[in-house]
Amino acid sequence: MKILLTASSPDIHxxxxxxxxxxxxxxxxxxxxxxxxxxPNPGVxxxxxxxxxxxxxxxxxQAQAVISGDFGPNAFNALQAAGIAMFLYGETxxxxxxxxxxxxxxxxxxxxxxxxxxxxRR
Amino acid sequence: xxxxxxxxxGGTGKTMVATGLALSLAARTPEQPPLLVDCDVExxxxxxxxxxxxxxxxxxxxxxxxxxxAKCTSCGxxxxxxxxxxxxxxxxxxxxFPQLCHGCGSCTLVCPEAxxxxxxxxxxxxxxxxxxxxxxxxxxVLDIGEPMAVPVIRQLKKWVQPxxxxxALYDCPPGTSCPVVESVRxxxxxxxxxxxxxxxxxxxxxxxxxxxxxxIPCGVIVNRFHSPYPPLEEYCAxxxxxxxxxxxxxxxxxxxxxxxKTLIEVDPHYSELFCQVFEGITAYLxxxxxx
Amino acid sequence: MKQLVILSGKGGAGKTCxxxxxxxxxxxxxxxxxxxxxxxxxxxxxxxxxxxxxRLEEHAFTGGSVAVIDPQLCQGCEICQQVCRFDAxxxxxxxxxxxxxxxxxxxxxxxxxxxxxxxxxxxxxxxxIAGRWYHSQSRYGPLxxxxxxxxxxxxxxxxxLVKQNARLLAMDTGCQVVIVDGPPGIGCPVIAAASGAHLxxxxxEPSAAGIHDLQRALQTTAxxxxxxxxxxxxxxxxxxxxxxxxxxxxxLGIEVIGCIPFDPAIETAMLNGEPVTQxxxxxxxSLAIIAIxxxxxxxxx
Numbered sequence: 001m002k003i004l005l006t007a008s009s010p011d012i013h014x015x016x017x018x019x020x021x022x023x024x025x026x027x028x029x030x031x032x033x034x035x036x037x038x039x040p041n042p043g044v045x046x047x048x049x050x051x052x053x054x055x056x057x058x059x060x061x062q063a064q065a066v067i068s069g070d071f072g073p074n075a076f077n078a079l080q081a082a083g084i085a086m087f088l089y090g091e092t093x094x095x096x097x098x099x100x101x102x103x104x105x106x107x108x109x110x111x112x113x114x115x116x117x118x119x120x121r122r
Numbered sequence: 123x124x125x126x127x128x129x130x131x132g133g134t135g136k137t138m139v140a141t142g143l144a145l146s147l148a149a150r151t152p153e154q155p156p157l158l159v160d161c162d163v164e165x166x167x168x169x170x171x172x173x174x175x176x177x178x179x180x181x182x183x184x185x186x187x188x189x190x191x192a193k194c195t196s197c198g199x200x201x202x203x204x205x206x207x208x209x210x211x212x213x214x215x216x217x218x219f220p221q222l223c224h225g226c227g228s229c230t231l232v233c234p235e236a237x238x239x240x241x242x243x244x245x246x247x248x249x250x251x252x253x254x255x256x257x258x259x260x261x262x263v264l265d266i267g268e269p270m271a272v273p274v275i276r277q278l279k280k281w282v283q284p285x286x287x288x289x290a291l292y293d294c295p296p297g298t299s300c301p302v303v304e305s306v307r308x309x310x311x312x313x314x315x316x317x318x319x320x321x322x323x324x325x326x327x328x329x330x331x332x333x334x335x336x337x338i339p340c341g342v343i344v345n346r347f348h349s350p351y352p353p354l355e356e357y358c359a360x361x362x363x364x365x366x367x368x369x370x371x372x373x374x375x376x377x378x379x380x381x382x383k384t385l386i387e388v389d390p391h392y393s394e395l396f397c398q399v400f401e402g403i404t405a406y407l408x409x410x411x412x413x
Numbered sequence: 414m415k416q417l418v419i420l421s422g423k424g425g426a427g428k429t430c431x432x433x434x435x436x437x438x439x440x441x442x443x444x445x446x447x448x449x450x451x452x453x454x455x456x457x458x459x460x461x462x463x464x465x466x467x468r469l470e471e472h473a474f475t476g477g478s479v480a481v482i483d484p485q486l487c488q489g490c491e492i493c494q495q496v497c498r499f500d501a502x503x504x505x506x507x508x509x510x511x512x513x514x515x516x517x518x519x520x521x522x523x524x525x526x527x528x529x530x531x532x533x534x535x536x537x538x539x540x541x542i543a544g545r546w547y548h549s550q551s552r553y554g555p556l557x558x559x560x561x562x563x564x565x566x567x568x569x570x571x572x573x574l575v576k577q578n579a580r581l582l583a584m585d586t587g588c589q590v591v592i593v594d595g596p597p598g599i600g601c602p603v604i605a606a607a608s609g610a611h612l613x614x615x616x617x618e619p620s621a622a623g624i625h626d627l628q629r630a631l632q633t634t635a636x637x638x639x640x641x642x643x644x645x646x647x648x649x650x651x652x653x654x655x656x657x658x659x660x661x662x663x664x665l666g667i668e669v670i671g672c673i674p675f676d677p678a679i680e681t682a683m684l685n686g687e688p689v690t691q692x693x694x695x696x697x698x699s700l701a702i703i704a705i706x707x708x709x710x711x712x713x714x
Contacts, residue, residue, distance in 0.1 A: 018580075019577060022577065043207075048569075048570065049207025049208055049219065049222040052208070052210050053210070055210065056201065056211065059213060074219045074221070077219070078210055078212060078217055081217050082212035082215070130456075131459070132423065132424010132426075132457070133423060133425010134425060164597075164600045164603075165423050165424075165598055165622075165625075165629060167423070170621045171621070203525065203526075205477075205478070205524055224524055225498065226498055227496065227498060227526060228524055228526035228530075231496060231526065231529070232529055266599065266629065266632040267604075267637070268600070269569065269600050269604050271600045271601070295598065296425075296597050297597075297602075298561070298563045299456050299565055299568045299602075300564075300565075300567075300568075301600070303564050319683055320462045320683070320686065325459070328457065329563070331562075331563035332563040332564045335563060335564040336519065351684075373675070376647075377650055379620060380621065380654050381654070382620070382622075
């Protein structure tokens with residue numbers, strides 16, 4: 001199963017980044033083989049709609065699940081439309097820890113946007 | 123002639139000056155009263171002082187894309203051109219985020235299947251009408267939860283244009299970014315209301331830079347004046363900014379404004395002072411080198 | 414870690430005065446809380462003037478991009494002007510010494526519609542440095558703040574950047590609260606400032622305009638489901654207005670946690686660049702603000 005999660009640096013042992021759209025890196029993890037690969041988050045420098053842009057990227061990687069600190073309405077709607085399950089970090093510190101918690105079923109799944117969205121239009 | 127009233131900092135007395143000036147000009151030339159346009163669409167207040175009859179109303183809408191799923195081939199051209207990520211392609215689905223859309227029409231133009239058409243998305247309302255004092259009044263009201271004030275201001279200014287020879291006054295929002303620029307654009311003069319404090323001065327400097335960027339001459343009204351604040355006086359002198367009026371700090375004025383009274387109602391003497399400010403500006407504009 | 418955002422529909426209601434006093438009280442007061450301060454009024458950032466911090470770091474802020482037409486490639490077909498919905502494409506003008514079409518960067522929205530329609534590929538997008546943001550150290554703790562250059566767009570994005578850096582700093586340094594001094598209004602910068610807040614403190618003035626703007630501010634926080642409480646500033650200047658504010662809040666089920674009297678001590682403190690609670694702790698306004706802070710501190714803990 002392919003999982004994407006937001007992290008503060010391109011390393012599985014790095015601290016998680018709670019931001020979805022503007023989280024520094026997206027780590028792609030294969031839960032069967034435990035291999036990982038880091039992508040710079042395309043939403044980081046977006047002028048607006050970072051969440052929508054990051055969601056589009058996640059969908060293009062054909063991920064089944066995504067883990068982050070919060071999902072605004074645009075990210076939520078996009079990920080939901082793409083059929084990607086969303087999970088929250090909660091008190092998790094590192095990306096590695098997040099994957100372990102995810103596999104143990106300890107992360108909360110998101111059923112609605114968790115924030116009002118950061119900014120849109122201008 | 124078009125005069126904008128702005129400030130940088132909020133709460134310095136823009137609306138007090140704009141309504142005071144409008145009433146003074148209406149009394150001065152009752153045959154052609156001025157137009158007052160409240161461009162602070164996030165927090166419009168001028169109507170609370172002038173009590174106009176808002177007889178005409180118009181919705182402000184942005185044209186946003188709607189995708190015809192039957193024609194869409196998910197080619198992703200629309201998502202590629204959208205600078206705001208307001209339209210994204212997720213597998214076989216093309217999704218539109220109205221809150222992100224600027225209404226530029228670029229996606230509609232590039233769609234090779236002609237699968238996108240545009241639909242209006244309401245974001246606010248415009249209202250206008252006369253007040254009993256003669257002032258012609260108009261304002262825009264941004265809908266709650268809508269982030270974008272600029273299109274409302276843009277449409278408001280297109281909707282109400284002064285007749286030939288009529289003075290138009292634009293009461294601007296606070297700040298120095300895009301909503302202020304949209305409000306001030308096209309004005310002949312920018313009247314900046316400030317207060318004699320470090321905040322007032324800091325924000326006045328920013329507002330003056332906006333005026334310079336836009337190439338609009340500007341001058342100052344100092345509100346809540348008690349004693350000269352030397353850094354402000356020095357700044358105005360250095361930048362050659364005329365100080366048209368100093369309105370003293372007076373608890374009676376503050377109390378009356380709180381009750382929804384205008385400065386003219388508090389002290390009719392101001393009517394004459396505002397007319398002098400207006401005449402001063404007119405003279406200054408016809409011969410700017412004199413200053 | 415909790416985020417407190419200070420808002421008001423109307424400008425000049427006293428947000429910065431309160432934010433500065435809270436910074437002082439969070440650091441030195443009886444209900445001290447380790448806090449990071451964030452000035453989210455990037456159009457008119459004033460917290461720095463009261464707190465007079467030392468700037469530790471300075472970063473450029475890249476806002477949106479604007480279109481630029483290459484005069485060498487432009488063939489004058491006018492398509493850019495036809496597709497632009499923001500009146501940002503200027504016609505050739507001998508007076509302005511522009512022999513081809515050109516872009517007014519202030520009017521340009523950055524949508525790039527012209528870039529994709531230009532048959533000569535003569536238009537490209539150019540990112541704009543639209544401001545700066547700073548990490549500073551004040552006598553009451555760290556302050557993240559920013560300046561948006563005058564006449565720039567994208568203040569919401571800069572507000573988001575300020576808040577994110579404040580939040581990350583608070584997490585890294587074990588601070589319990591981020592105090593966000595918000596911008597006026599209800600639009601994009603306000604939505605960005607309020608996003609993710611655990612509590613919004615809305616400052617209201619007892620005036621005709623203040624009542625109207627409070628309603629719009631509270632509708633906005635309710636729209637984004639942010640719990641809100643109200644303080645009334647200059648409460649005694651028009652008691653019927655204050656009563657009306659209280660009635661409005663009661664109708665909406667919003668708690669009024671305090672009233673601050675009109676007090677010249679506030680103006681004096683601001684002129685001296687100090688929080689009123691520090692310069693005149695016994696002034697009537699200071700006593701009211703201290704009581705408000707104690708209520709807030711207990712809510713944030």
